[in-house]
Amino acid sequence: MNERIFTFWVGEQIYGMPLLMVGEFCPSMQLTTVEVGDGRIPSVAHVRGTTAVVLDMRKVLGTTTQDSDPTQKDRVFILAQDQLCEEGLNNNLKTYEEPIVLEMDRLGSILDVDLHELHPTPSHLTAEFYRGVIQIQSGDLILIDFSTLIECLAKELQKASG
Amino acid sequence: MIETKVESEREPNYRKFMIEAHRRFHDRIVADLNGILPICNQGKCTAADISDSVTEQQQITDLMQKVEQLCTHLSENVTDLFSQYYRERGRFCGAAYTTTAEIKVNLVDRTLLDRSTDVRWWSKEPILAACVNAMKKTGKVLISDFEELAAFFEGTIASFRIPSMASGWTSMDLTDRVKEITSFFPRRMELMFDPSIRQQFEKVLTAFIDFLKTGEGQEATIKFAGKLMTKLAGCEKHIKSACQQLEMIRATYPSMFDIIVTDDQGIVLANARPDRRAELHAKDMSQQSWCQRALKIASNQTHIERAVLKDEAYSAIVFSNAIRDPEDRQAGVLGTISVFCDFQSEIQSLLDKYLPTEKDGRPRDGWFSFFTDERGVVVCSNDPGAILPGAHCDLPRAHRLLVNGETVWSHNVFKGRESIIFSACSTGQKSIGGSGWISHLVAPVSDIMQAETHATRLNMGHAEIMESKLIPEISKVTYAELQEDRQAIKLISLNGILFASQLGKRGAALAPVFDKITATGDSATSRMESLLYEMAESEIGLNLHLQETLARQAVDLMSQKIFERSLALRLWSRTQSLRTVLSSPTDESLQEVAGLLRMINEDYPVYRNILLLNNRGEIKACSKPKRIVDYETFSVADHLWYMKAIRSNTDHPTTVSEGQVGELDKSKFESLVFARSIPGEKADSSPAGVLACLFDWQSEATEILGFCLPKSSTGRPVPGAVAFFTNKDQRVLESTHAATVKVQEYIQLPDEHFQLTAGQTYSSKFMLNGVSYIAATAICDDCKTRDGLGWSAHILRPLI
Numbered sequence: 028m029n030e031r032i033f034t035f036w037v038g039e040q041i042y043g044m045p046l047l048m049v050g051e052f053c054p055s056m057q058l059t060t061v062e063v064g065d066g067r068i069p070s071v072a073h074v075r076g077t078t079a080v081v082l083d084m085r086k087v088l089g090t091t092t093q094d095s096d097p098t099q100k101d102r103v104f105i106l107a108q109d110q111l112c113e114e115g116l117n118n119n120l121k122t123y124e125e126p127i128v129l130e131m132d133r134l135g136s137i138l139d140v141d142l143h144e145l146h147p148t149p150s151h152l153t154a155e156f157y158r159g160v161i162q163i164q165s166g167d168l169i170l171i172d173f174s175t176l177i178e179c180l181a182k183e184l185q186k187a188s189g
Numbered sequence: 190m191i192e193t194k195v196e197s198e199r200e201p202n203y204r205k206f207m208i209e210a211h212r213r214f215h216d217r218i219v220a221d222l223n224g225i226l227p228i229c230n231q232g233k234c235t236a237a238d239i240s241d242s243v244t245e246q247q248q249i250t251d252l253m254q255k256v257e258q259l260c261t262h263l264s265e266n267v268t269d270l271f272s273q274y275y276r277e278r279g280r281f282c283g284a285a286y287t288t289t290a291e292i293k294v295n296l297v298d299r300t301l302l303d304r305s306t307d308v309r310w311w312s313k314e315p316i317l318a319a320c321v322n323a324m325k326k327t328g329k330v331l332i333s334d335f336e337e338l339a340a341f342f343e344g345t346i347a348s349f350r351i352p353s354m355a356s357g358w359t360s361m362d363l364t365d366r367v368k369e370i371t372s373f374f375p376r377r378m379e380l381m382f383d384p385s386i387r388q389q390f391e392k393v394l395t396a397f398i399d400f401l402k403t404g405e406g407q408e409a410t411i412k413f414a415g416k417l418m419t420k421l422a423g424c425e426k427h428i429k430s431a432c433q434q435l436e437m438i439r440a441t442y443p444s445m446f447d448i449i450v451t452d453d454q455g456i457v458l459a460n461a462r463p464d465r466r467a468e469l470h471a472k473d474m475s476q477q478s479w480c481q482r483a484l485k486i487a488s489n490q491t492h493i494e495r496a497v498l499k500d501e502a503y504s505a506i507v508f509s510n511a512i513r514d515p516e517d518r519q520a521g522v523l524g525t526i527s528v529f530c531d532f533q534s535e536i537q538s539l540l541d542k543y544l545p546t547e548k549d550g551r552p553r554d555g556w557f558s559f560f561t562d563e564r565g566v567v568v569c570s571n572d573p574g575a576i577l578p579g580a581h582c583d584l585p586r587a588h589r590l591l592v593n594g595e596t597v598w599s600h601n602v603f604k605g606r607e608s609i610i611f612s613a614c615s616t617g618q619k620s621i622g623g624s625g626w627i628s629h630l631v632a633p634v635s636d637i638m639q640a641e642t643h644a645t646r647l648n649m650g651h652a653e654i655m656e657s658k659l660i661p662e663i664s665k666v667t668y669a670e671l672q673e674d675r676q677a678i679k680l681i682s683l684n685g686i687l688f689a690s691q692l693g694k695r696g697a698a699l700a701p702v703f704d705k706i707t708a709t710g711d712s713a714t715s716r717m718e719s720l721l722y723e724m725a726e727s728e729i730g731l732n733l734h735l736q737e738t739l740a741r742q743a744v745d746l747m748s749q750k751i752f753e754r755s756l757a758l759r760l761w762s763r764t765q766s767l768r769t770v771l772s773s774p775t776d777e778s779l780q781e782v783a784g785l786l787r788m789i790n791e792d793y794p795v796y797r798n799i800l801l802l803n804n805r806g807e808i809k810a811c812s813k814p815k816r817i818v819d820y821e822t823f824s825v826a827d828h829l830w831y832m833k834a835i836r837s838n839t840d841h842p843t844t845v846s847e848g849q850v851g852e853l854d855k856s857k858f859e860s861l862v863f864a865r866s867i868p869g870e871k872a873d874s875s876p877a878g879v880l881a882c883l884f885d886w887q888s889e890a891t892e893i894l895g896f897c898l899p900k901s902s903t904g905r906p907v908p909g910a911v912a913f914f915t916n917k918d919q920r921v922l923e924s925t926h927a928a929t930v931k932v933q934e935y936i937q938l939p940d941e942h943f944q945l946t947a948g949q950t951y952s953s954k955f956m957l958n959g960v961s962y963i964a965a966t967a968i969c970d971d972c973k974t975r976d977g978l979g980w981s982a983h984i985l986r987p988l989i
Contacts, residue, residue: 031690033683033687046686046687046690047690047691049687051684051687052680052683052684052687053680054676054680112691112693113693114690114691114693115691134679134680134683136683136707137683137686137687137690
């Protein structure tokens, strides 16, 4: 079974997510810094009249490599669940009830991957939101389950706020 | 110094200089980008097929238009990129090669200045003044002496008519003998100058005197004739001494055609070349401008001009000076000394220097280096067959009419080849105002603009290369724009593919369009990026090469200076008065010698002091006694430079040593010691002592280093660049920026910089005080100084 995914780089690692949950690839957008006490949510973005929480994928994925220039970051607008296109819904994609912007070091490309080639996540990657690993030309691509990632994040935020 | 940089107003079409690889590169990228345009049209058409929604159609059309705009922008950018590359390369080489031309002409100016100082000093040689004086005196009285002798002879003939005189000779015989003697009188000049004529005259006169001795009352005639013969013999002796002195000078400076000494009427009295003596002696040179000018010149000046010599292939540069009375230098002029230098041969190596060479060592075809005077006449050239010294050279007006310190470079056709001509007028020496000559360096355009550059050994990453200060700002801007365009194309493609995916099956027709856009955009931008890196690497390679050349020029200038000075000392050490005073010193003679040393030092202010030492290392006289600590008792017998010098003989090169003069010289400045043994009175005797000069090289070094700093395309020194000299021990001797590279301290350059053999250069990346530099090093050519000082010149240029 094939799935079309978009890839992105955080540090030296390449990650992938389903393409159809993307509303737009847009590096420049209006951002407002927010103080939520969690570095993973540095700001909110305003995209075409919609406000979306920005997730800093470096912090979310816990990368320790040197941070890149903030002005050179790439951003991807992830649609809310009710904004998903028909194709996305047909593919059982799950996002979140609100749109979210992902901020990453660098965008990769769009790939069609064969999910039969998906390998289990290595043991050192303990987070629940990792779907598995696929070998591609530029290395091991880690697929991320976006809805699980958001759930994990929400739980952690709730826990932190008491 | 006028620092105006004149640049060619005519901006050439840089496209014609593009190398084939770049042309292919350019054409391929442009073709690729043009190939996207029909794809975009296809995308627009597909939009109408796959969707009835006007919004969706508009979204696709917008994306396609953005791609079209970006392709056009990239296409323009790539054309600009090549133009910028070649323009920058032209400007950079313009600044670099005009510096080389400037260095050459200023080096020649220094040689002229040094040589004119030498000639001024030689003109003070007492042997020459004595010769001119003696010849002048003899010449003045010779006619009256002949008349007087003739009168004596008349008396003699009359007296021999008296029968009481016991003799077999008749008065008729006497008359014949007297006629024979007086027949020499009109040949006055020959008698003074030609030893064979004088000997013939002496022979007949001696025979006559011998006969007169048999008679009575002829004592007065005999005495007068004897005096006359002594006078004429004195002339010969003086001429011989003067010629020997001139021969000695010429032996020290072998590039001289000849040295001629004349009296104040322009009559040649002595010369250095024995083979030309018969032809030259007694010849009237009063109509020659070098002779006329020398007779009128002030005591502290030397006249310099170009003269054509009939037997020589190339014209000579004549340095002429007046010979004055050593007792009273303000008095009138006694005569002249004119030194004819074979300048073409002397500076041939300088002219060939810094020109690229073929495998056989000859300068590469199409490269020329030559000097012209203020009338545009070639003074000397590296290829006299092509650019004949003495002839006019076909150069644009702007290159012929430069004034002191000005430089210009332009594109022209030279000797049938498209070339770049770099010209620089001398900046003018402190005392003589410079020769006013213009140095020209001609290079084929293909060699400058299309030179292959090899990968640098600096091992720099792409990002580091693009951050480097060596890369022109415009390339960095282009690089940044390219990155933006690349990102923009990528985003358009990603969004296009996303859009097509969201359309589901309907969007399948769009996917290949965006795939093609992505692939072409990626290939075009990555090609441009690699081209930018290649260009940047080539810039760095060029910079390295030129920086090494600058370091080489700095060390060459310094060693040339040292070499010239060591030659002068070789002559001074043979001065008779120094030898005499060391063998039998008296207060009076020591005073005289001190005066002589003072006089030399006034002419050569580059020396901090000039010392005369005996063979026990004691200072017997010096030019500046106040600078010597414990002048009366100080001995340098254990100093290395003294020991080396006293053991050397006249054939050995002058000993040049660093340091060890701190206790001698009260100043904190460092000096180089030039030392040379003074031969003993007899040829086989041990040296009588040592003549030592403390050379104040620091002021010379500061000037040289300042001149060899790398310059930007505007002609100004690059900010943060440092030039410095080190000795064998890696100790810094002099630096243009003491805060960055401290004098007297040891600099930790990579080992390779100090493992060079004579004449080699090396460059590498180097960190100093947290700043990354390119360091270029050149070591002095020991063959020239022959003393193995082993100094190096280093040029640091900030990299990041």
